[in-house]
Every structure is written in C-alpha cells, then in structure tokens.
Amino acid sequence: MNWNSYIKEFTQYLLIEKGLSQNTIINYQGDCEKLKVYFSESEITPLNITTADLQNFIYHYSKTHKARSQARLISGLSSFFDYLLIENYREDNPMDIIESPKIGLKLPDTLSEEEINKIIDAIDLSHPQGERNRAILETLYGCGLRVSELINLKISDLYFDEGFIKITGKGNKQRLVPTNLYTENIISNYINQQRPLTPPNKGKEDILFLNRRGNQLTRVMIFTIIKQLAEKANIKKTISPHTFRHSFASHLLNGGADLTVIQALLGHESITTTEIYLHVDKTKLSEVVNKYHPRARN
Incomplete structure (x- = not known):
C-alpha cells in the first residue's frame, strides 16, 4: 500500500472505532498529508520512516509554525503511527x-x-x-454550544416544554442542555416568523438554522456573521463563535455555578478541560478564598 491507502485506513479507524468528530478527523488527516507531501519525492513510506526522518520534517515545519501548531x-x-502499530503494520x-x-x-x-448585548443589538x-x-x-x-453543534441543531432537538435541547457533540455523544425562557422565545420567534419565509431544500427540513437558499449554514458563515457584528458594535477583541461558548462558561462560573455542572453543560469529557475557566477570572477565586477559608474570616 502507499501513503494514501494507510491514511485512508487511519481516518476510517478514527471515525468507526474511535468515534471522533469530522473536524478532528480532518485535522489528523491533514497532518498525515503534510508528512506525505514532504517525503513525496523519496522512497520513505509509513512503514520504513524513522525517528530521524520525522525529526527533520518537524524541524522544517517549526520554521513556519508556532509551538501550538x-x-x-x-x-x-x-496517533497515526499508534494506529499502524495496533494494526501490526509496524513494530x-x-x-x-x-x-x-x-x-x-x-x-x-x-x-x-455588556459586550455581548452590544453585538446582539447591532443586528x-x-x-x-x-x-x-x-x-x-x-x-x-x-446554551454554550460549539459552532459545529449549532449548525447541526435540528428543530426536533428542541424540547422547550421540558426546558432543554438535545445536543450531538464530539464523537456523536449526546447531552441535554437546559434552556432559559428568554432564549426559547428568541428561537421560537425565528421559527414562527422568519424561518417559514425560507423554504428548506430536500433533506434540510429539520435543520434549525438555514441560509437564504434553504441550505444548512456553514461554520465559515457563522464566523463571518459574528465578525461583521463585532466590527459594527466596535468590539476590538478578536472573537469567534467559540468566544460565546467561553463567555457562557465564565459567566456561569462567576455567578457561582459548580465546575462539574459546567463540565456537563459544555460536554467536556475531562474536568481538566473545564478547569481552564478557573484561570479566566482570578478575582473570583480570591473572593471565594477570602469568603470561605477560616483563616481569611479571622
């Protein structure tokens, strides 16, 4: 087999056996494609590549990419070479x-x-x-959704009588997110008044948010909408759809919500992922210590 065959098998493994999201799979596939292109004019394959070869590739990559990348x-x-090891392609x-x-x-x-209200008021x-x-x-x-969860949200996922929506998150894992009456009314108003003016295309009848041609919105379109509104509202911060999710979590934490509850609402597998919000507002942490620690009370 060639590079393409191993990469294809790897992506199928990530989807079927690991249950990873499409976005994660695309990122992993992209990593493998970069490696393939780098060695395209050599006889190096996934089976004979060495640590030294990989170090050379990563060194080349580091010249144009930051540490996080x-x-x-x-x-x-x-993960790719772990898969080859599991399948006995390599030792x-x-x-x-x-x-x-x-x-x-x-x-x-x-x-x-206040900034969120300014952005929404700019609509x-x-x-x-x-x-x-x-x-x-x-x-x-x-609701603290990821942008991928938002664009895939269906009308049949809305259970406003019970006060929640059903979200399909990473790895097709589902969770229930409570809704507040204010958000429910905004969504219902869109469904009842504006959405009927855009006939959905075949297969998109249940998709909640449609573009003007009756198709499902893309991630890029959500980014564009938010960027334009932030500029109109004169918000100087660099924001994205994920900024609203971060704000949802931070505002809950600052309001006194338990971290494990926020973890469940966000759909984080590990509490360590949620703990990053503890670092956002150190003032809140100081207030908790000074209020509850016995030495601080004396």
Whole structure:
C-alpha cells in the first residue's frame, strides 16, 4: 500500500472505532498529508520512516509554525503511527521519543455581558436574516454550544416544554442542555416568523438554522456573521463563535455555578478541560478564598 491507502485506513479507524468528530478527523488527516507531501519525492513510506526522518520534517515545519501548531501536528502523527502499530503494520511508533514543544496556558477570550448585548443589538432585525442571526447568537451564548453543534441543531432537538435541547457533540455523544425562557422565545420567534419565509431544500427540513437558499449554514458563515457584528458594535477583541461558548462558561462560573455542572453543560469529557475557566477570572477565586477559608474570616 502507499501513503494514501494507510491514511485512508487511519481516518476510517478514527471515525468507526474511535468515534471522533469530522473536524478532528480532518485535522489528523491533514497532518498525515503534510508528512506525505514532504517525503513525496523519496522512497520513505509509513512503514520504513524513522525517528530521524520525522525529526527533520518537524524541524522544517517549526520554521513556519508556532509551538501550538507544532504540538498539534506531533499529536496527530503520534496517533497515526499508534494506529499502524495496533494494526501490526509496524513494530514501533517512531514518534515515541519526539517531545512536543512547551506551550503556555492559552486562556480563552471572553466577552462581558455588556459586550455581548452590544453585538446582539447591532443586528438589523429588519434584514431578512435578522431574526435568524439574533437566534444564532442567543443560542451560542445561552446554551454554550460549539459552532459545529449549532449548525447541526435540528428543530426536533428542541424540547422547550421540558426546558432543554438535545445536543450531538464530539464523537456523536449526546447531552441535554437546559434552556432559559428568554432564549426559547428568541428561537421560537425565528421559527414562527422568519424561518417559514425560507423554504428548506430536500433533506434540510429539520435543520434549525438555514441560509437564504434553504441550505444548512456553514461554520465559515457563522464566523463571518459574528465578525461583521463585532466590527459594527466596535468590539476590538478578536472573537469567534467559540468566544460565546467561553463567555457562557465564565459567566456561569462567576455567578457561582459548580465546575462539574459546567463540565456537563459544555460536554467536556475531562474536568481538566473545564478547569481552564478557573484561570479566566482570578478575582473570583480570591473572593471565594477570602469568603470561605477560616483563616481569611479571622
């Protein structure tokens, strides 16, 4: 087999056996493709490549990419060679002794409630897609969704009578996220008033958020909507759809919510992923210590 065959098998393994999301699989496949292209004019294959070969490739890659990108590449390639080892294509993983570069803690960007309101207030509700865009932002912020979860949200996933929505997250894992009455009303208003004006294309009848041609919105379109609204609202921060998810978590934490509850709402497998929000507002941590520690009370 050639590079393409091994990479194809690897991506099928990630999808079927590991149950990873499509975005993660695309990233891992991209890592392998970079390696394939680098050695395309040599006789090096996934079966005979050595640690030294990989070190040369990573050194070349590091000249144009930052430490965080290097670390992600190394993680992807390690998974690829782990797969070859599991399938007995190789007897070792040549990535085992290659260390990732040290990267600092990357704190998520957040918006204040005032900044979020400014962005939402910048929406022109007289525009044909105005109510839709407001519903999109209120759903991101009110429910803490990933952008991939948002664009795949279905009308049949809305259980407003019971007060929650059903989310299909990474690895097709499902979770229930409570909704508040305010967000429910915004979504319902879009469904009842604006969405009927855009006939869905075949197969998209149940998709909640549609573009003006009746198709499912893309991740890029959500990014574009938010970027344009942030500029209109004169918000200088670099924000993305994920910023609303970060803000959802941070505002809950600052309001006194338990970290394990936030973990469940966000769909994080590990509490360590959620713990990054503890670093966002150190003032809140100081207040907790000073309020509850016996020495602080004396």
